[in-house]
Structure formats: structure tokens, C-alpha cells
Amino acid sequence: MTEQLSLNIANCFADRIGSTHGLTRAGFDAAQGRMADLTDRLAAMNKAGETRWRSLCHDPLRSEHLAAVRRIVADTNAHFESRSKGKRCKHLIVLGIGGSALGNIALQAALKEHVHNLTPCTHRVGPRLYVLDNVDPHFVGDLMRHLEIKDPGLTHTAVNVISKSGETAETAAQYMIFRDWLKSNLGDAYRKHIIAITDPSRGTMRSIVDDEGYATLPVPDGVGGRFSVLSPVGLFSAAMCGIDIDALLAGAAAMDRRCQSRSLNDNPAATLAWLLMEFTTRGKGNHVMMPYCNALYSLADWYRQLWAESLGKRLDLAGREVFAGPTPIKALGTTDQHSQVQLYREGPNDKVFAFVDLARWERDVPIPSTLNVDAISYLHGHTLGQLIAAEKRATEYALVESERPNVTITLPRLSAEHVGAFIQLWEVITAYAGLILNINAYDQPAVETGKIATFGLMGRAGFEQWRSKVEERLAPRGKG
Numbered sequence: 159m160t161e162q163l164s165l166n167i168a169n170c171f172a173d174r175i176g177s178t179h180g181l182t183r184a185g186f187d188a189a190q191g192r193m194a195d196l197t198d199r200l201a202a203m204n205k206a207g208e209t210r211w212r213s214l215c216h217d218p219l220r221s222e223h224l225a226a227v228r229r230i231v232a233d234t235n236a237h238f239e240s241r242s243k244g245k246r247c248k249h250l251i252v253l254g255i256g257g258s259a260l261g262n263i264a265l266q267a268a269l270k271e272h273v274h275n276l277t278p279c280t281h282r283v284g285p286r287l288y289v290l291d292n293v294d295p296h297f298v299g300d301l302m303r304h305l306e307i308k309d310p311g312l313t314h315t316a317v318n319v320i321s322k323s324g325e326t327a328e329t330a331a332q333y334m335i336f337r338d339w340l341k342s343n344l345g346d347a348y349r350k351h352i353i354a355i356t357d358p359s360r361g362t363m364r365s366i367v368d369d370e371g372y373a374t375l376p377v378p379d380g381v382g383g384r385f386s387v388l389s390p391v392g393l394f395s396a397a398m399c400g401i402d403i404d405a406l407l408a409g410a411a412a413m414d415r416r417c418q419s420r421s422l423n424d425n426p427a428a429t430l431a432w433l434l435m436e437f438t439t440r441g442k443g444n445h446v447m448m449p450y451c452n453a454l455y456s457l458a459d460w461y462r463q464l465w466a467e468s469l470g471k472r473l474d475l476a477g478r479e480v481f482a483g484p485t486p487i488k489a490l491g492t493t494d495q496h497s498q499v500q501l502y503r504e505g506p507n508d509k510v511f512a513f514v515d516l517a518r519w520e521r522d523v524p525i526p527s528t529l530n531v532d533a534i535s536y537l538h539g540h541t542l543g544q545l546i547a548a549e550k551r552a553t554e555y556a557l558v559e560s561e562r563p564n565v566t567i568t569l570p571r572l573s574a575e576h577v578g579a580f581i582q583l584w585e586v587i588t589a590y591a592g593l594i595l596n597i598n599a600y601d602q603p604a605v606e607t608g609k610i611a612t613f614g615l616m617g618r619a620g621f622e623q624w625r626s627k628v629e630e631r632l633a634p635r636g637k638g
């Protein structure tokens with residue numbers, strides 16, 4: 159890869175945003191040694207197999223997964239073609255939530271479908287992708303109704319259920335509904351329309367798929383949901399839809415090599431982790447990711463989960479209560495200039511901004527010079543690409559004027575390589591941030607309470623006491 163993601167951090171320093179809010183170059187230089195130690199620690203953890211997610215883009219896992227995913231994609235496509243010559247899978251529904259959904263949505267939005275899944279079948283390489291990351295009955299019911307109209311009999315519809323555990327209530331419910339729906343439309347052939355991605359050897363979903371005989375791909379051992387997008391979890395739906403998964407992993411691997419550098423200047427993950435954590439300790443614990451590109455907006459959603467679930471922790475590694483964790487916020491340029499920037503400039507100075515932009519647009523839209531109205535004729539002869547770049551620059555300037563720190567991550571263009579690099583970058587930043595905060599970045603104990611209380615409320619045997627606990631805790635008290 160000749161071009162690479164670039165990072166501009168100049169707007170974080172005192173010479174730009176003043177000494178009250180800006181960091182010093184001396185502070186950055188002084189952090190070199192400490193961050194190099196953390197780079198060594200991460201390398202040691204990786205060597206010990208403690209950060210398996212980091213190896214997804216390197217061999218042997220990379221080749222193993224690419225081959226397995228390609229095989230299942232080929233089998234799935236062959237099945238659809240064999241049923242009727244020239245026909246193909248036109249609709250692919252991903253069932254999953256959290257780490258089993260956000261990466262799939264982000265890849266699709268970034269690399270395939272910029273305008274709400276509207277491209278007709280005749281103009282798209284793979285199927286239309288729907289990711290059901292909720293159990294909202296309108297959302298799910300409307301999709302089923304839509305597909306019954308678009309694909310009567312569901313002969314062109316496949317379902318990809320993703321759950322490491324198989325016990326997640328949302329995914330389990332979706333799975334039951336879609337299995338039943340496919341079966342009542344397709345008879346026993348429904349089995350060929352389901353591809354499951356789950357733990358390779360254990361868990362509820364594993365035993366279901368073994369009984370049902372679906373094609374399966376692994377959620378690799380030791381890889382948590384929010385770090386799994388570069389595993390078959392994200393790769394299968396991406397490959398089905400025609401995304402270059404080889405390039406995605408190559409981009410991630412190239413970024414990972416940059417993030418192994420002991421020099422802070424050459425290591426974008428160490429640099430960003432240091433900056434963001436340094437600002438967090440100085441009262442700027444709200445971290446806004448603001449892409450200036452609609453296609454990259456869902457990556458900000460993916461980042462929100464990564465940052466929030468990994469870093470939001472009550473206890474540090476010594477068991478002390480620390481209530482750590484910056485708050486990730488997503489915004490979209492230019493849209494949120496007209497919605498959030500008033501707060502960002504004049505509200506509390508408690509935020510750091512990460513702009514994400516593109517150096518080059520694959521397609522640009524010229525603004526015609528046919529309407530001659532003085533107040534808007536300055537736009538004549540420009541393009542939307544020029545306008546969005548100017549707006550981003552202007553917002554950067556406006557934030558600097560208000561002494562608000564901000565960085566810019568620039569993707570050379572919208573490609574699988576650069577999106578892969580962006581994903582690996584943020585995963586490694588998260589690992590550094592976990593070490594700086596001295597917390598476990600790989601568990602999510604606080605999510606469990608809501609999960610098991612739901613089991614109790616939904617009548618799962620063995621969880622009855624949770625129903626009473628919920629009722630008791632939420633019982634009306636006094637007049638309030």
C-alpha cells in the first residue's frame with residue numbers, strides 16, 4: 159500500500175489552542191519512553207496469545223479465515239444458482255447484536271451501499287444486506303413484510319446468524335423467528351439458507367448448528383465481539399456483498415505494523431491513545447468522532463461500542479474502584495455543524511474531537527453555474543467535494559478559535575485497505591488506552607446484569623430470582 163492513513167494532531171497543542179487547554183510539545187516528548195514501554199507490553203501480550211484479535215489480519219489466522227469464508231461464500235452462491243440457473247442470493251439478513259452486528263454495518267456502509275440499500279439487484283454485485291441489530295417489532299416485522307413482497311417464497315434470501323454464545327436474547331429470538339419463517343416458506347431446504355457464525359467448539363449456538371447441519375464459520379477463540387469485525391464475523395457478509403476482504407486485512411496488517419513502532423511519532427495508535435487519555439485526565443473525557451463522509455458514519459457507531467465497552471470500567475486491575483472511561487460520541491460533518499457545533503464551541507470545554515475525512519473522493523458532484531443569484535453564486539464551478547472539505551477546515555478553525563482540541567485522521571480514499579487500517583488503528587488505540595487506564599479492556603461485566611435480568615423477566619428457568627429483584631428495586635416508593 160503506497161498511500162496510508164495520516165494523522166494531524168497540531169490542533170491539540172498550546173501553540174494552537176492556548177496553554178489552558180492545549181498540551182505541550184515537551185509533554186509529548188516526555189511521553190515517548192512510557193508509550194514505548196506500553197508498546198513492548200502489548201507486543202508481549204500478543205506473543206502470549208492474550209490479544210488474539212490483533213492477529214486476525216496476520217497469518218496464519220488471516221489465510222485460514224480468508225479460505226474458510228471464500229469456501230462458504232462459494233457454496234452459498236452455488237446453492238442459489240443450482241436451484242435455478244443464473245439466479246442468485248439477492249437478500250442477506252444478518253442476525254446479531256453489538257459486536258456481532260456493528261462491524262458488519264460499518265463495512266457495508268463504508269464500502270458498498272452509501273444510499274440506504276437502494277441499488278437495484280441488476281446493478282449490485284452481491285445481495286442487498288440487512289443487519290437486524292435490534293428486536294424492535296416494527297423494524298423486524300417491516301423487513302419480513304418487505305422481503306415477502308420482494309422475494310415471495312424466499313428463494314433468494316439467506317440468513318447469517320452471528321452469536322458467539324448463542325444465548326443473547328435478541329439474537330436467539332431473531333433466529334427462532336427467521337428459522338421458522340424460512341422453514342415455512344422453503345420446507346427442509348431452509349437449512350441451506352442459513353449460515354451460522356459462532357464459537358467453533360462450545361455454546362448454545364454451536365449445539366443448535368450441529369443439530370441443524372448449517373454451514374458454519376468460527377468466531378475465533380479469544381476474540382471478543384467488539385474486536386471481531388476482521389474475523390469471519392465481519393468478513394462473511396462483506397465477501398458476500400463483494401467487498402475485497404483480502405485488501406481489508408492487508409490494510410489492517412499494514413496499520414498494525416505501524417502500530418508496533420516504539421517511536422511515538424511513527425506510531426499513530428500510541429500517539430492517539432496518549433493524547434486522548436491525557437485530555438481525559440484533564441477533564442476532557444467526551445470524545446467526539448466526526449467523520450466528514452456519510453459512508454464512514456457507521457464506523458463511528460462501531461467505535462462507540464469499542465471505546466465504551468472496553469474502557470468504561472468500575473474497577474482497575476488492582477481491584478480499586480476507579481469508574482474509568484471516556485464517553486464516545488458520534489457526529490457527522492457537515493450535518494452536525496448545524497446541530498451540535500454550537501454546543502461544541504460554547505458549551506463546556508470537556509471534549510476532544512476526532513475528525514475523519516477523505517483526501518480524495520472517487521466521485522464528485524459539480525455544482526452547476528446556471529442559477530445566477532449573487533448571494534450563492536460563489537458556489538459556481540465548485541464541487542460538493544470542495545464544499546465539504548472547506549466546511550471541515552472551517553469547523554476545525556472554529557474549534558481552534560474556541561480552544562477546543564481536535565485531531566484529523568485522513569483516509570487517502572474510500573477503499574477496503576484504508577477501512578481495514580482504520581479498524582485496526584482504533585482496536586490498537588483501545589488496547590493502549592486500557593493499559594494507560596490500568597483496566598481490563600476485554601471484559602464487559604456491567605452488561606451481564608441487564609442480560610440476566612432479561613432472562614428473569616422473560617421466564618428463563620434458573621433466573622426467577624432476577625424477576626423479583628427487578629420488581630422489588632423498581633417498585634414505586636412514596637409519592638414520587
Ligand code: PA5
Nearest residue numbers: 256257258321322323326383384
Ligand atoms: O462486544 C461484545 O462482546 C458484545 O457486544 C457481544 O458481541 C454481543 O453482546 C453479542 O454477543 P453474542 O455474540 O454472544 O451473541
